[in-house]
Amino acid sequence: MSWIGSLKNRLPGLVIPLLLLLWWVLITGEGSDTLLPSPAEVFSILVHPFQDQISTGSLIWSMTVSLVRITFGFSLAVVIGIPIGLIMGASRHVRKFLSLMIEMARPLSAIALLPLSIILFKSETLTQFFGMSYLRYQRHLFNEMQLGMIFILFWGGVFPIILGTIQGVRSVRKLHLEAAKVLGARKAFVFRHVMIPSALPDIFHGLKLGIGRCWMVIIAAEMLPGTNSGIGYLIRYSYQLSRYDIMLACLVIVAIIGAFFSKGLEALGEKSLVLRSRER
Template identity: 30%
Template sequence: MKKEKRIIQVIVKSGLITWVLLLLIWQIGSLFYSDDFLPGPFTTFAGAGKLVASGDLFRDILISMQRVLKGWLLGILFAIPAGLCIGHFKKIGAIFEPFLNFFRFVPAIGFITLFLMWFGVGEKSKVALIFYAVIFPVMINTIAGVRTVDDALIEASESLGADGAKTFFTVIIPSAVPNIFTGVRLGLSGAIICIVAAEMLAASEGIGYLIYTSRLYYKTDWIFIGIFTLGIIGFLADRLLQFVGRKALKRFGVR
C-alpha cells in the first residue's frame, strides 16, 4: 500500500496527470472541428513523424538553435560587463540607465524591419534581433545583483585594506553571480521566443519559418509541432543550464 502511494505521489509531482488531462481535453476539443482548424494529438503526432522521417524537423531545429546560441552568447558577453559597470559606477549608470529603461520596453519584434534594412535578410539580422532580446534581462539582473550586495561585505573588505578594484572583483561580482545567472536563464528564454519572430519574416529554414509557412498549406498540425518543439527545446535547455550552473557556480550560491 505504501509503495502504491509513493508511486502515485511521484506521478502527481512529475506533472504527468496534468499532461494526460491536457491531451484528453485537446482530443475531445478536436472532435468538434476539422484538422485544418484544430488537429487532434494523433494527427499532430502523425505529422511530426513525417517531418522527422524526412529530416526536415531536425534540420530546422539545428538551424534555429545555431541562431539562438549565437545571439544568446553575444548578448551575454555584452550585457554582463555593461550591467556590472552601470550597476557599480554611479556616473556610468546616470548616463546609460535612462537609455536602458527606455529601450527595454520596446519589443524586439518592433525592430525587425530596421534590422532587415541594416543587416540584410541573412543571418546577421536574425542574430542581431536575438541579441537585442537577450541583453535587457541579463543586464537588468546584473545591475540588480550589484546593487543588492550587502554593504557589510563591502565595508569588511575595505577595512581589510582592499582597494576599490579588488573589492569589485572579489566581493561585488561574486555576490552578484546568482542574479547574473538568473538573467542568463531569462535571456535564453527570450532568445528562444525571439527566434520565431526572426525567422517568420526573413528565413527559408528554421522552426519559426516552419510555423509561419504552415498556414500557406493549411498544415495546422505543423504549427502545433513547431510550438511543442520550441517548448521542449526551451525546457531541456533551461534544465541543462540549471545543472551546469549548480555544478560550476555552487560556491557562489547558485542552486
C-alpha cells in the same frame, strides 16, 4: 492528509496527459468539425525528425537553424550585457549616464526592430560577414544566419541580462564589502572575488529571462516574410499548406526547447544561490 500531498507532487506530471486526453476528446467527439489533427498524427511527425517536411528540410534541420541563430544572438547579448551590467552596477555615474538610454531602448520590442535591422544589415549573413563566399551556394548553416536576425536576438536578450547584472552587483552586502576593505583588499580583487560571486544568482536570473525572450523573438522573427528557414518559418509555412500536424509538432518542439533553456539556467543559478542564501 498525505494523499493531498502526494497529489500535489504528482499534479505537474498529470497536467500533460490530461491535456492530451482533452485534445483527443475534442478531435473524436461526436459532430466535431475541428481542423485540429489528432495527437497521434502530430506524434508521428515528431518521431521522424530526420524526414524532409514539405521540402523545407527535416525537423532537425529547422531546429538546428533556430538553435544556432539563438546561440549567436544570445552569446552576443551575454558578452556585451554582463560587462555593461557590471560596470553600471559598480559605478553610480555610469549608471546615471546609461540608464535613461536603456530605459528608452528596452521597451522597443525586438520584433518591431526587424525592418530597421533589415535596412541596417540588408540580407547579409555570417557567410559574407566572415568572408566565406565560397559557401554561398551550398546548404550551409552560415547562409541562414542573417546578421539582422542576430541583431534582434541580441536586442531581445541583452536588457534582462544588463538589469539582472546591475541588480546583482547592487545587492552585494555592505558587510562583505567592508570586510574586504578592512582586510586590505584592492579594488580589482574585491570586484572579482566579492562582487561577482555575490551577483551570480541575479546574473543567472537575468540570463534566464534573456534566453526566454530570445527564444520568443527568434520564433516570431522567423515567421515574418523574408525568412525561409528555422522552426518559426516552418510553423508559418506548414500553416499556409494546411499541414497542421507539422505546425503543432513545431509548437511542441518550441515549448520543450524553451523549458529546457530556462530550467537549465535556473539550475545553474540555484547552484550559485545556495551559497549566498545560506548565510546566518
